[in-house]
Amino acid sequence: xxxxxxxxxxxxxxxxxxxxxxxxxxxxxxxxxxxxxxxxxxxxxxxxxxxxxxxxxxxxxxxxxxxxxxxxxxxxxxxxxxxxxxxxxxxxxxxxxxxxxxxxxxxxxxxxxxxxxxxxxxxxxxxxxxxxxxxxxxxxxxxxxxxxxxxxxxxxxxxxxxxxxxxxxxxxxxxxxxxxxxxxxxxxxxxxxxxxxxxxxxxxxxxxxxxxxxxxxxxxxxxxxxxxxxxxxxxxxxxxxxxxxxxxxxxxxxxxxxxxxxxxxxxxxxxxxxx
Amino acid sequence: xxxxxxxxxxxxxxxxxxxxxxxxxxxxxxxxxxxxxxxxxxxxxxxxxxxxxxxxxxxxxxxxxxxxxxxxxxxxxxxxxxxxxxxxxxxxxxxxxxxxxxxxxxxxxxxxxxxxxxxxxxxxxxxxxxxxxxxxxxxxxxxxxxxxxxxxxxxxxxxxxxxx
Numbered sequence: 001x002x003x004x005x006x007x008x009x010x011x012x013x014x015x016x017x018x019x020x021x022x023x024x025x026x027x028x029x030x031x032x033x034x035x036x037x038x039x040x041x042x043x044x045x046x047x048x049x050x051x052x053x054x055x056x057x058x059x060x061x062x063x064x065x066x067x068x069x070x071x072x073x074x075x076x077x078x079x080x081x082x083x084x085x086x087x088x089x090x091x092x093x094x095x096x097x098x099x100x101x102x103x104x105x106x107x108x109x110x111x112x113x114x115x116x117x118x119x120x121x122x123x124x125x126x127x128x129x130x131x132x133x134x135x136x137x138x139x140x141x142x143x144x145x146x147x148x149x150x151x152x153x154x155x156x157x158x159x160x161x162x163x164x165x166x167x168x169x170x171x172x173x174x175x176x177x178x179x180x181x182x183x184x185x186x187x188x189x190x191x192x193x194x195x196x197x198x199x200x201x202x203x204x205x206x207x208x209x210x211x212x213x214x215x216x217x218x219x220x221x222x223x224x225x226x227x228x229x230x231x232x233x234x235x236x237x238x239x240x241x242x243x244x245x246x247x248x249x250x251x252x253x254x255x256x257x258x259x260x261x262x263x264x265x266x267x268x269x270x271x272x273x274x275x
Numbered sequence: 276x277x278x279x280x281x282x283x284x285x286x287x288x289x290x291x292x293x294x295x296x297x298x299x300x301x302x303x304x305x306x307x308x309x310x311x312x313x314x315x316x317x318x319x320x321x322x323x324x325x326x327x328x329x330x331x332x333x334x335x336x337x338x339x340x341x342x343x344x345x346x347x348x349x350x351x352x353x354x355x356x357x358x359x360x361x362x363x364x365x366x367x368x369x370x371x372x373x374x375x376x377x378x379x380x381x382x383x384x385x386x387x388x389x390x391x392x393x394x395x396x397x398x399x400x401x402x403x404x405x406x407x408x409x410x411x412x413x414x415x416x417x418x419x420x421x422x423x424x425x426x427x428x429x430x431x432x433x434x435x436x437x438x439x
Contacts, residue, residue: 254308
């Protein structure tokens with residue numbers, strides 16, 4: 001009897017333990033599930049905050065004008081005045097800025113839609129032009145190299161438009177105005193209206209003549225010649241430069257990380273003037 | 276993968292990212308050209324208007340981010356530190372996605388250093404989120420093993436016991 005009772009006690013004990021273990025396992029599973037849900041909720045909150053933050057960053061950084069054309073007349077006048085102050089009185093001939101007798105020549109290869117060229121034009125040239133070009137020591141030739149403009153036809157049209165202004169010795173006004181009012185790359189902002197808008201801001205440009213000159217095949221050939229020079233020199237990006245004594249051999253000029261810093265040009269010109 | 280191995284992997288990846296971010300920040304402030312096998316594309320990205328956010332170089336933002344991630348990984352292992360790592364890497368990953376979007380659709384040039392950092396951050400976000408969601412595997416193992424696995428204890432540890 002005692003043995004039977006003993007067996008019965010053992011079974012009850014085992015059952016109690018089994019039930020306890022099951023309860024514990026269920027509690028642990030529930031706790032683990034709750035912890036997991038809590039973690040997922042926390043991550044969800046973080047993801048939501050991050051998404052909102054990125055949307056804000058996108059909005060903040062997309063504030064620039066896509067078309068590039070100034071909205072108001074005051075803005076246009078301000079650009080025209082700034083460029084006028086920089087270039088007024090400096091000889092221009094075709095795509096060349098500066099005296100034909102200047103001892104040093106810089107060949108600037110650019111794409112009018114290239115944002116780094118804009119940084120160079122708006123950052124370095126405002127100190128280079130008064131220091132070296134206005135004083136008759138440097139002449140700058142503008143040449144075309146397609147980089148940022150996606151469609152070859154658009155590239156040709158815009159570069160020829162600049163060279164056509166050069167037929168009236170006003171190419172540099174056109175180039176400077178284009179860079180000042182450059183739109184967002186590959187946004188398709190360069191339209192006929194845009195080019196007409198740039199041309200209309202060039203002081204003294206005969207628009208009818210300019211429109212007619214844009215059809216001159218000689219200007220299109222100039223773009224082809226520039227492309228050959230690009231290949232011959234192995235240029236890979238814009239802006240690219242060649243510098244040398246006027247009429248002499250030209251050598252490549254590398255710019256540092258920030259093309260807006262004119263130091264690299266100052267040093268190169270000084271070196272050539274001393275040579 | 277053990278918690279220790281996972282943590283070490285994340286630390287190694289963070290140090291890699293930190294090296295890249297430090298280099299790009301140095302290039303930005305030193306005004307030198309970045310090492311780049313793709314011509315001028317790195318310079319184009321790093322001198323674009325998107326290289327700064329409200330006047331702060333994005334390279335510096337990345338560097339600060341990696342330092343914060345490293346700090347969260349070096350902090351004592353726990354629920355809070357794992358959450359901090361996951362949250363920071365999620366932020367870093369989202370920022371990398373934004374920068375890659377700008378490179379591809381706005382600047383139209385790819386910066387090798389930025390891509391390296393984005394790859395590192397993508398691996399890190401996967402690992403850190405996994406690490407956070409699985410909790411403390413050592414504590415869970417101790418619970419499964421029962422009181423015998425917990426020297427000196429009379430009750431099995433709660434799955435959240437070490438997670439504070």
